[in-house]
Amino acid sequence: MRLFWAAAAAALAFHVHAANELKIGYLSTLSGPAGAIGVEIRDGFNLALKMAGGKLGGLPTEVIFADDTLNPETGKQLAERLLKRDRVNLMTGVVFSNVMIAAWPTIQQSKVVYIAPNSTPTSITGAGCNQYFVSAAWPNEGHHEAAGHYAKSKGYKNVYLIAPNYPAGKDSTTGFKRGYGGTIAAEVYTKLNQLDYSAELAQLRAAKPAALYAFLPGGMGINFIKQFVAAGLSSEIPLLVPGFADDQDILRAVGEPMLGIFDTSHWAYDLDNDANRKFVAAFEKEYNRIPSLFAEQGYTTALLIDTAVRSAKGKIEDVPAFHKALMAAPARFKSPRGDWKFAHNGTPVQDYYVRVVAKDNQGRIVNKKIGTVVSGLSDFWAKDCTALK
């Protein structure tokens, strides 16, 4: 009997001390009209996990998926379930900022590190920054600011801005204006989820701007671009969008009308480096479609976790040490997007490319890289992050 208790105590002690298994809580939006982005990120993440033989950082890895259905309330409850019942060691996956804002207090109170596979509101990365957060995606205004830089480099004498009337829409115009610095022909905010843009397009035609920057996510972008082309404006006014607004997920839905649209992105499917060629080939083989930038974000997130867990030797519970390992990780692995590093607030400092929607040599519609817009662009709002140094 005594032997039994000794064995039980030993087993218990063993269970507490050795973090010989990685348990990742993956909270994402995987269903509903907005689920396409979540599925892209997840597929990229799963691909990297599979290529690493199911082990991130050398540890057997279990990923527990939870679908928030783009409902912040559900997201918060699922985060609690993952953290308290499933006792995960790491969190990742959130796609939408409203879910992130709802789930974030629970995550940091549980003292679990969160690795963002998509952009995150500045309230978390700016003044509210701390060591429980790093991002493998891009700073909130990164693509917009890069687009502004591109418009400036093209010497457009004025630019017309269209965005939906909600916080991320206003962030987009703020970021663009910071990068561009030139004359704004007009700033138009449309109703969120507006479907018919006939009135806006007529105004645009009358204003005759040198270029148009449109940030209209998801279905709004699909409708806007179709109507923009149908109205014959695409031959008159160059259209520039952020990279996440016209990537493979949208190209598949709209097709031909999108040819000739310019965008800015931290990644391109034809980026010339070995890590990217390996990623694109493996993704196409696994899922039989071209990856989008979202898939690259999921893939890089998994690689980042892999590298940091390995260099921290599996000691994830020691948060300051693990945070340090994460911050140093980008230099230790090759991401498909090329070289990048972290700003002190845990957001990526990276290059942005300009791409154009064109056909590749197999006749598929893709985003082709045509140049680098800006190198080593960092998060403007990192200046507000005083908690980390």
Add this chain to the structure above:
Amino acid sequence: MTGILLLEQSLNSLQFGLMLFLLAAGLTLVFGIMDMINLAHGSLYMIGAYLMASLAQATGSFWVALPLALVATAIVGALLEISLLRRLYERDHLTQVLATFAVILIANEVVRLIWGNQSLMLNAPAGLTGPVTLPGGMQYASYRLAIIVVGAAVALCLYLLVTKTKMGMLVRAGASNREMAVAMGVNIRRLFTVVFALGAALCALAGAMLGPILAVQVGMGENILILAFVVIVIGGIGSIRGAFVGALLVGLVDTMGRALLPIAFAKMFPPQVASNLGPSLSSILIYVLMAAVLFFRPQGLFPARG
């Protein structure tokens, strides 16, 4: 420059108004003749658009799918009338509202079960995806022009149907005095079913034509249904002519409000404020119009009942 802007916005408002008319025509007939408030009218519009999107994909042709979708939706409408709505004619309006609201919820879930949550893509027919150059050198989306032509043609056909045919005579008789029409021996049950199926087909036409511009998704009928009710209240319940004028008025006010108010405000306020004020005020304008019409002509512009 301003001339072209005004012309383009007028075409836009005409396009929107004619599509509203297709919806309002069915609604006003059902409301006027059967004295029945049918909230599920928007669901028929949604079902029509979904059938159209599926049929266009199956047949590979927009123009082959269109008549099929119209007939299919008309059958759905007739079945709905025979199975449920027929039992509601004698009830009060509150019961009708409750029952047809239930139909909206059921229709949304059934559509979700069959087609899923993702909105469907319906592309404009080949040849109508680009712009056309109008006399005067202005470019305009050819598909929107096609909508105007189809809408105007249907309006003309409806006008002829209602004023020149025997069925139209019965419809007008039913709208102006139902009891008397029944007393004169009109087979009102069959007439109701036919009118309801016709209304459903008009809904499907609006859904099919608007599909490539908007999105084919669950709940698409609810927003436009409210506007359709505003149209028939402005035009006078039961009157096709009223629905036509009301739809064009609402289309005009909505489009011009959205287009011109922000320009006016942009001169007075910073862009953030102007872009908040413009859309809110322009959506209020429609209801201001309705209130004004009701104040001066409580029966609407063209009342069907004498």
